[in-house]
Structures are given as structure tokens and as C-alpha cells.
Amino acid sequence: MKNKFSLFIIVIFLSFCFVIFYKGLDTPNNYTPKVNEKKNIPTFKAKDFNSDSYINSDKIFEENIFYIVNIWASWCVPCRTEHPLLMQLSKNQSIKLIGLNYRDNFNNAKNFIDDFGNPYSRILIDKDGTLGVEFGAYGVPETFLIDKSKFIIKKFVGPINQEIVKEIELIIK
């Protein structure tokens, strides 16, 4: 009887360990950002790329429309890939694109915009990357979709593609 009880306890313990380790196999051991989490827009003050003056976040997102915040840099190769799609999105009247120029050289960034076009209604300078942290970004490019009630409703890590553009267009319709 006692032996049976011990065996039972051992079997339960081993099964428990098995379940824990089995579940662990499914869990990725690297950072996977939550892309659909609804979050507030951070409050910040940033330097404007064109006017060199500082502007508050509430002034940036004051219109009752959808916004896209796109983190980009001239040195970032994937940013070049997604740029034509951002140009395409910028033609849509119900959305405004805000660019966050991440850890970049001003002249290089300016040349990038001159060469490939400017899809942004406003560009903000994030010289030390701290503004990106406020948005919860950890790399470049990253794109955030902000709804009319000023919530970040979606986050796209990496360059956007045609499917993402369609998804955004569907949401803002």
C-alpha cells in the first residue's frame, strides 16, 4: 500500500515536470513583442525635423483621424524597402504619417527624404533613441497604428509589406 502511494506520488511529480517542460518547448526563448495590445500614446516633447523647434505629443496627434508612427533611419536598409509603401499610404486622406528619425545623421536623413520622397506630414528627431523606447520600439523600422481615440492599436515590427498596407487600409476604412 505504502509502495503504491510512493509510486503514485512519483508518477504525479514526473507528469507535472513533463507538462511544464513540454509547455516550455512551445514558449519562444527570445523577445516576441505583443503587436495587438491597445496602449496609450506616450506623452513626450520632440524636436521637429524641419523647423528645429520642440513640439508636444498632444499637438502632434490633435486631429480626429488615424495616425501612423513610423520609426526609420537613412542607414536602415529595410526602411528603403518599405518606403514606397509608406508613400502609397500617405496618399490616403484619412491617415497621417508621423516619421520618427531614429539615431540618424541629419544630412543623411534629409538626403534620404529628398531622394525617395517624403510620406510624412511631420518628422520628429529621435537622436538618442529614447523616443523609440517611449513607444516600446526596440529596433528600426517599426510602425505603430494609432486610432481616432488616440490609442496605439497595432504595432508592426520590421518593414511593412503590401499585406500590412491592405490591413491598415481596411482598419481605417
Add this chain to the structure above:
Amino acid sequence: MKILKIFITLFLIMNFFELKSDEINDVLKSKILKNIRCLICQGQSVYDSESEFASSIKLIVDRKIGEGLKEKQIYQFLREKYGDWVIFDPQVNKNTYVLWLLPLLLFLFGGAIMYKKIQKNNEK
């Protein structure tokens, strides 16, 4: 002369406290940075990492300490931005109860078995 002495003493005391508070902030900053995971270079803390992400986090932590935020508030800020994964020390919540309680339960269970064995041996 006496006034000058008092002035110098006061000046030195003020500088000492300023130095002390900077030292405390540096210790706190190192402690916090060692507990933040670098999301670019897996397995490394922000303290050890030289990545761009890590350097931005270092600046943010420095700024938050300057703003007077406590250690827990800084962790909370980072959790809101990147989730629980960004902090090395897991917080006690419904997802981590097993993680925190299992060692204690195993310890108690093992202890109970040992206690029983010892008691049995003594009876013999």
C-alpha cells in the same frame, strides 16, 4: 575670517551630500540596468550590452532616476513598454505563482519525508 571658515565648511558639506547622492544614484542605476534584459542581444543585461537599444535604455533609466522615480516604478514603466520579459527577476503574479511556490513546496515535501525517516529511525 570666521565667516570664511563657516562658508568653506558649509560649501564642503553641501558638496559631500551632492557627491553622496550621485553615488547612490549610480549604484541604483547599475542595479536596475543589471536586471533589465537586452532585447537585441539575448541573454545579456542592458548593463553589459553595447547595443543601441541598451544605450537608449541606459539614458531612459538615468532620466527616470533624475525625475525621482523609484526602482519599482522604473521596472513598471519598462514592463508597460516591453512586457514582463524585459525584467530578469519575474514579478509575482498569476502566471508565476508556480515558479515562486514550487521550490518552497518541494522543500516542504522533502523536509516532511526526511522528518518521517528520522523519526522512524529514532523509534527503531
